[in-house]
Amino acid sequence: MSLLTSIKSELVKTKRSSSFWLSLIGAGVIPVIFLLLYLIKHAEMKARLGFMPWESHFIQGYQQFSSLLLPIFVILICSQIPQLEFKNNTWKQVFASPQSIGNIFFSKYIAIILMILFLFVMYNVFMILAAVVPSLAFSDDIPFLRNKINWSQLLSLNLKTVISLLGIISIQYWLGLRFKNFIAPIGIGLALLIGSIMAFGFQWEHVYKLPYSFPILTLVGFDEKVNASSFSLLNHEWNSVGYFIFFTVLAFLDMKYRKERG
Numbered sequence: 001m002s003l004l005t006s007i008k009s010e011l012v013k014t015k016r017s018s019s020f021w022l023s024l025i026g027a028g029v030i031p032v033i034f035l036l037l038y039l040i041k042h043a044e045m046k047a048r049l050g051f052m053p054w055e056s057h058f059i060q061g062y063q064q065f066s067s068l069l070l071p072i073f074v075i076l077i078c079s080q081i082p083q084l085e086f087k088n089n090t091w092k093q094v095f096a097s098p099q100s101i102g103n104i105f106f107s108k109y110i111a112i113i114l115m116i117l118f119l120f121v122m123y124n125v126f127m128i129l130a131a132v133v134p135s136l137a138f139s140d141d142i143p144f145l146r147n148k149i150n151w152s153q154l155l156s157l158n159l160k161t162v163i164s165l166l167g168i169i170s171i172q173y174w175l176g177l178r179f180k181n182f183i184a185p186i187g188i189g190l191a192l193l194i195g196s197i198m199a200f201g202f203q204w205e206h207v208y209k210l211p212y213s214f215p216i217l218t219l220v221g222f223d224e225k226v227n228a229s230s231f232s233l234l235n236h237e238w239n240s241v242g243y244f245i246f247f248t249v250l251a252f253l254d255m256k257y258r259k260e261r262g
Contacts, residue, residue: 006099006107014111019080023119026073030064031126038134042141054149061127066215075189078172081112083182101256120158157222164218167211167243174251208236211243
């Protein structure tokens with residue numbers, strides 16, 4: 001069985017679970033809040049949005065998205081997809097199927113990453129709609145239609161945020177594979193997230209080493225005025241790539257050489 005076939009199989013399982021709806025709901029929460037805010041307080045928004053409404057709109061949205069909602073989604077989705085096999089007691093069937101350990105491991109891993117990318121796509125679509133719809137009704141107060149989206153800058157923000165998540169994804173995927181209890185990886189992930197938020201709030205000098213703080217650090221380090229074409233990774237984003245490689249290798253070796261599987 002090829003890796004592509006294994007990935008398709010995992011995506012079919014995902015569609016039958018709550019992961020798909022979790023992605024849609026997670027992507028829509030913040031845009032809906034912004035939509036209601038623009039519709040109800042449209043007269044106050046003109047001064048708040050300033051001369052760069054799209055930039056202000058996306059940065060304000062990412063302040064809520066990156067700091068809490070996005071890491072929580074990653075923690076849930078990385079725990080939920082491996083948990084499908086534990087819940088249905090099908091790990092032995094999976095390992096008995098005609099596919100390699102690598103296919104089993106990376107098909108689930110790639111399915112998780114695709115779900116996270118799907119969340120990003122839908123979040124950006126919903127954020128654009130949350131800005132356009134009020135502009136149609138209150139064009140004098142909500143100026144989005146009179147301005148252009150800086151697509152290069154938006155792509156850069158999304159890409160850097162995804163990179164900042166790689167460390168969290170790899171850690172949570174390993175925990176999701178390691179524990180049969182659904183609560184354990186979620187509890188560990190939330191504890192690490194809360195600890196990282198506290199470290200960031202206290203401006204701890206080593207916060208850039210804590211992977212669960214990386215999405216916030218990326219947003220803080222993202223300068224709206226920098227030329228969007230000059231894309232470079234910050235220190236903590238390189239750390240995220242390093243965490244991703246280390247915990248991916250660790251998780252794979254753990255699955256391959258573990259005596260009791262499932």
